[in-house]
Amino acid sequence: MKKITTGIGPILALVALLLVSLKLMSDATENSTRFGELYSLLLLINALGLVTLGGLVGWNLIRLIAQFRARRAGASLTVRMVAMFVILSVTPVLVVYYFSLQFLHRGIDSWFDVRVERALDDALELSRTALESRMRELLKQSQLMATDISAVDAEKLPGALEDTRRLSGAAELSVIGPKGRIIASSNIDPTAIVPASPSDSIMVQLRQSGNYIGLDPIGDTGLHVRVVVTLPEEVPTQELRILQALFPITERMSTLADSVQSTYAKYRELAYLRNPLKISFTLTLSLVLLLSLLAAVWAAFFSARRMVAPLRDLVQGTRAVAEGDYETQLPRSGKNEVGFLVESFNQMTRRLRDARDETRLSQIQLEEQRAYLEAVLSQLSTGVITLDLERRFVTINHAAQQILGANLQSHLGDELESVAESHLHLQPFTDSIAIRLQDAASDENLSEWREQLILFGASGRQVLMCSGAPLPVVDGRDRGYVVVFDDITTLIEAQRSAAWSEVARRLAHEIRNPLTPIQLSAERLRHKYLPKMNKRDAQGLDRLTRTIVQQVEAMKEMVRTFSDYARTPRMVPEPLNINELISDVIELYRGDDAAQPVELQLSELPPVHADPDRLRQILHNLIKNAIEANEDVAAPSVTIETRCVRETSRSYIEVRVRDSGPGFRSDIVDKVFEPYVTTKAKGNGLGLAIVKRIVEEHGGVVWTENHDRRGASVVIQLPVAARGAEMDDTPAAKREAV
């Protein structure tokens, strides 16, 4: 259907058929004998053809209006082009039509001339006049013949008629009785059997005037003068008889009369058909006009559609590209400018498609690399964090979250400082990185850094080794920073333990071993030479050897104590209530009369995961330390305070042992936890060092505080024990496992 309504082939065939049909119809209008019989059929064919063509144009018009209302691509341009084509083609055709009609009507009118018409009337009248004089003579002659014949007997009538006919020159003589009965007849044509009987109108006229005369075209024999007269009857009662005579017109006169007659008849017919002829020509011309108009309108539709089609394709293609469809390829449309445009469009979409494919491939590769990197990072035991230039988290691997003891995936995209707001124990970590990043931003030489940090989080004290560096510059743009850190708590403890063990071993080997021979030698000197010496020398020797022995014993005690410090017995952690442990230890000091009062301020505490023996040692050391610090104080007091601190991501127990002594000296306050640092006359300086070591073994932290007025505090923080297996996942437990 679309092919028929829009294809050029069927339409051209239809127009050609209509043109041929219109030509034939035009010929038929001009009385062409060849096509005259087909005139009505041709008229019908043309009408149907035009209706069909009109239907096609109407269909195109309706479709175009629908497309225009639906705002289809190219519809508006098609409407404008069709309107322009129609106006350009229809206007001149209408002008030509109008003037053609004018010329046609004037041309047909010019065929007729009043003078010619009058001349023909005159010619016809002249012919009649010429014939009438002859007819009058023939009437007189017929009346004479009637008189003669009326006297003839019935038996002799045929012969008399024959003679009379020959003498008169008539073609036929008939005597007719009532009711048209032929009584006798004589004809110049012997084969003619039945004479031409007079009609009713002749008989009526005969009855009225007694005779009739007129011209009659008789068969193929041409024009005749018919004379009908009544036969005079001698006896009135005799039936009425009439004589009919047919006289031929002379050949010359007949020819002339026929010529005048036919010419006159033809002219009259033509004059009569003048208006129908105008109508017919107008009809034909109108059909031609309609054909031209409809063909022009259809051609306008066809041309506009052909011209707009590539533009419409371009519009649709552009929309498709705008919607992301880069597969669009428009059909070629010749080698004109539009064709060049279409080719350029196709080239553009091809390049866009290639670029998109390359981008997709790059994205896939990037995703693969990213997945690979994430897989590697997730398997690393080292924490890796990347930050952008605004210090927002870009990537955080699993190890980083595990080391920091916080779920940081939800903080991707957040700023560095915001993490510390929800995870307070990370404050030192974020502050340190922030400072380093500021330094890196201000000084290029400080862009790469390395630092050891200590955190006290949910899993206790952690020592982190952090290093940071800017990410590689891509396309001249900085991309951010990467921070890598490791939990080296276990490593440091192991190293420290190994170092102290080595020191203890060396001490035992290098110092303790020689002490025994020294002591034995001094005792031998005493036994061997003391009895032999005089009193004075003996007293000197006794004093010297006793001093040697005592100092050796003191050195042995020192080495033993150090060995105890360096020795790392296996921890046996268990859920422990610190308050109960403190109460047990305090009982030992309350029994002593000289003991100082110990005040307890214990809060409700959750259990901790710790070795009770090691913690008991800590408490002994701290209480002993506090009592010794209060020796010179008038109103000594020792206070032990416990509390539980709960934060978002961690909970810990704090034990504070406070004395009323002078406090730690400022020159050693930073070194009080180092071995052999002491201000006391007695003591080996290992008390607080052991405390620090045990606290760190339990994942805790310890520090000292000097109070403003008097006294100092040693503060211990221990992580609250997690439940079940989680407890074993703490760094302390892990360290024990290691």
Added chain:
Amino acid sequence: MHCSPSADLRPPPARTYKWLVACSLALMAFEPAVCAPVSAEPGFTVRSAEVRLESGVYFLDAKIVFEFSAEAVEAMDNGVTLTVLIDVEVFRQRTLWDKKILSRQSRINVGVHALSKKYVMKKLDTGEIHTYGSVEEMAAVLGNIERLPLFEAAGIDTEDKYAARVRARLDIEALPSPLRPLAYVSQAWRLTSDWYELPLVR
């Protein structure tokens, strides 16, 4: 065997030409004048018709009233020759539809001889030419059809039943081409009688 139009025994041709009747009705719907009483308008009417068997040949006798419209008479007076057709059809009656066994058409030209001021009637079948002083006289003769031979009696089966029908009409296609479009759309030129149907008994 003389029968009026209302004395139709059965209408075999009408059944055959149902589509023609439908088309005619559709055309009549667009021209109310057609629906006016026939007697008030000029036209042709078959008053009576008879089929006679003489000497083994069927002849048709018919009385047809030819009332030419003023336009037709004017055309004749102006030299236009009109052609009158007498259509005769004979059917063999069957159960479902009838079979046409004869279709005969008589053509008669009528016109005016200007020189003699006579109306001329020429039977194209026989070549006979007759002249008349008036249209009415010519029409009266034209409508008096006598002994129009149809077919030989030996050509039909005595066991079957036969029917015939007659009509008269003006042949528009015989008019000069310029007149035809007007004639097709003008009632004055649509001079066609109804079919006059009559049984044919041996």
